[in-house]
Amino acid sequence: MATATGPQMGVTLYSFTNEWLTRQFELPTLLAEVARRGLGPNIEIIGFQNFKEFPDVSDDFAAKFKDMVAEVGLNPVSCAINSDRFLKPGQQPIDDAALVEYHKRQLRSAKKMGFSLVRYQFALPVHLLPEIAPYAEELGIRMGVEVHAPMWAGHPAVQAYAEMYDKLNTPVLGWIPDFGGTASRIPESMLDAARRTGAAESLLDKLKDVWLEGGMSHEKAGRLREWGLAHGHAPLHIQAACLAFFILSNEDPKSWAQLVDRTIHIHGKFYGVSEDLVEEAIDYATILPLFRDGGFTGTIVSEWEGHAYDTRDAFVQVERHQAMCRKILAA
Amino acid sequence: MLPVERVIGEEGLAATPDGLRLAMRLPWYRSLPFSTVSVAALAIDGQAVDLSGARVEYDGQSWPLAAQGEQVDTFWFVRDSAFLVLPDQEASPGAEREVALTINVSPPYIPGMTRTNPQTATLRVA
Numbered sequence: 001m002a003t004a005t006g007p008q009m010g011v012t013l014y015s016f017t018n019e020w021l022t023r024q025f026e027l028p029t030l031l032a033e034v035a036r037r038g039l040g041p042n043i044e045i046i047g048f049q050n051f052k053e054f055p056d057v058s059d060d061f062a063a064k065f066k067d068m069v070a071e072v073g074l075n076p077v078s079c080a081i082n083s084d085r086f087l088k089p090g091q092q093p094i095d096d097a098a099l100v101e102y103h104k105r106q107l108r109s110a111k112k113m114g115f116s117l118v119r120y121q122f123a124l125p126v127h128l129l130p131e132i133a134p135y136a137e138e139l140g141i142r143m144g145v146e147v148h149a150p151m152w153a154g155h156p157a158v159q160a161y162a163e164m165y166d167k168l169n170t171p172v173l174g175w176i177p178d179f180g181g182t183a184s185r186i187p188e189s190m191l192d193a194a195r196r197t198g199a200a201e202s203l204l205d206k207l208k209d210v211w212l213e214g215g216m217s218h219e220k221a222g223r224l225r226e227w228g229l230a231h232g233h234a235p236l237h238i239q240a241a242c243l244a245f246f247i248l249s250n251e252d253p254k255s256w257a258q259l260v261d262r263t264i265h266i267h268g269k270f271y272g273v274s275e276d277l278v279e280e281a282i283d284y285a286t287i288l289p290l291f292r293d294g295g296f297t298g299t300i301v302s303e304w305e306g307h308a309y310d311t312r313d314a315f316v317q318v319e320r321h322q323a324m325c326r327k328i329l330a331a
Numbered sequence: 332m333l334p335v336e337r338v339i340g341e342e343g344l345a346a347t348p349d350g351l352r353l354a355m356r357l358p359w360y361r362s363l364p365f366s367t368v369s370v371a372a373l374a375i376d377g378q379a380v381d382l383s384g385a386r387v388e389y390d391g392q393s394w395p396l397a398a399q400g401e402q403v404d405t406f407w408f409v410r411d412s413a414f415l416v417l418p419d420q421e422a423s424p425g426a427e428r429e430v431a432l433t434i435n436v437s438p439p440y441i442p443g444m445t446r447t448n449p450q451t452a453t454l455r456v457a
Contacts, residue, residue: 017360018335023410048361052408082440087366087403089437123440311334
């Protein structure tokens with residue numbers, strides 16, 4: 001079991017995207033199921049996935065939500081917010097003032113519902129942080145930017161944020177590592193999903209090679225597409241294979257050590273944990289001790305993203321992921 | 332699309348005094364402003380449908396499909412269906428129609444990306 005002095009385990013409702021989109025649960029029944037299976041108490045919710053009133057949640061709904069989580073004994077830790085700048089496709093993004101206000105609306109809603117932090121995105125230009133951070137301080141809510149593939153500790157965007165963090169020197173700003181940026185391999189279950197669409201082994205072998213090469217996700221996808229078309233692979237098969245470039249990259253798992261000090265929350269990204277508690281693609285045994293030994297005491301939320309290509313039981317996957325993390329943390 | 336995503340909504344196709352009404356689902360994992368979602372194509376029984384007079388109904392509101400790009404602050408909740416109302420189309424309840432619908436999504440936090448989501452289904456008119 002997690003203790004008060006080490007990382008806590010929790011879950012993001014994003015793991016249950018398939019169950020949510022297919023209307024198998026309403027919000028109260030989904031929360032109850034998470035609680036019944038002991039996957040909390042700490043939870044993360046994507047504002048724009050589970051709250052119809054987002055980004056402007058009413059006092060009435062906020063009160064109902066607080067009752068809902070209290071009733072089943074869950075603790076709303078993190079609310080994921082979004083930097084939606086391109087509201088008219090193909091046109092200019094919204095101006096800075098509108099984007100700052102868009103973040104403030106979401107911060108107010110998260111605070112009102114009782115969340116202690118928000119997940120925000122690098123799509124927020126770094127020069128706007130000095131306008132938003134004081135508002136978060138005033139509200140009393142922390143903000144963690146999600147370091148998600150293709151970002152990692154050594155990425156220039158992360159370094160630019162780190163410089164601004166140093167300059168602003170406020171406890172409300174931090175990191176939310178997402179382990180998909182330091183995957184050791186492409187998950188076999190993702191390759192199997194591409195095989196089910198009819199993708200040939202030669203295409204998947206090429207995918208594995210290109211995935212290890214340098215470059216931005218869309219460049220690598222372009223490279224595989226060009227090679228695939230030249231070698232007679234169907235566009236649909238190439239599209240299925242290209243998913244890997246957009247959700248996973250293979251930076252050094254040990255690189256997270258650079259971000260431990262300002263880490264306020266963690267996305268325990270995973271694709272498939274076996275019965276003997278091994279994750280397919282991400283090397284948890286290397287990563288988790290960095291945070292435990294570095295003094296991280298926040299929450300690691302289990303984030304199953306296999307739903308992007310698979311319909312396995314998400315609850316079973318989350319249970320195994322939490323068991324795996326607890327075993328590694330206790331070692 | 333994700334394995335469970337769909338663009339033709341569970342409520343299907345219905346005959347109404349205003350024309351045919353088709354349920355649509357948002358093929359994404361989170362709610363998005365309607366301005367970032369477009370109906371790229373619709374065919375019924377293999378015939379392309381002229382969408383110039385079509386309207387969108389969602390949660391008590393309604394707007395011409397042609398003005399959808401202006402709906403920057405109306406969010407399509409990812410669990411809800413929106414409805415496409417086709418005034419020039421009619422069918423009798425109980426009839427079957429093959430509906431081919433394509434919805435394009437341009438996520439507002441990923442510049443330059445547009446995902447095309449086609450789905451075809453045979454629907455019984457309600």
